[in-house]
Amino acid sequence: MKCSRTHAKCGRPDWPPELAPGSSGNVSTRVADDPSIIAITPTSITYDEMVAQHIVVVDLLTGASIESKGSPSQELPMHRIIYREMPDVSAILHTHSPFVTTLSILRRPLPPVIDEMLKLFGGTIEVADYAASGTEDLGHNALRALGKRTAVILANHGNVCVGPDISAVLQTAIAMEAAARIYLQSLQVGEPFVLREL
């Protein structure tokens, strides 16, 4: 999915509701014609209500909204920090999906226990140190724990997935939620066998 700067026609991300109940979670992407500009979902609007006009276009350097009347997600500081430090990242998705969030409150990393996880995530998904929602510290901690992988767990909160476009981060988030569920199920029976990282 590509967004144009003029209209930020990202629209509502087409994600399963269990990934982000209500208005929780948020998604952003660099706009197609200028990597210093992003389009991000607004704060406090449910995905059912969200239309393209609600998407907020933001200057990465200043954090100011451009051509937008709405307020950006309160996690804008985290998105800005990740984009600034990771030029190859062009989309970011943050969710409170239930099984991932269960791992986050246990502060337990998600190791590669299924073959496809090595390719999808690049290794163990680590847990970032805790920081409150909406703070720059949340972004700095996420960045540090992310490393070269495609996702990170935010302690007592949820996760962040990064990638080249919205389709990729959505796929990562869906696969991570499924993997977290399977990992937690297996922990109830015994000690899962963890695959060796690449």
Ligand SMILES: [Zn+2]
């Ligand atoms: Zn959140």
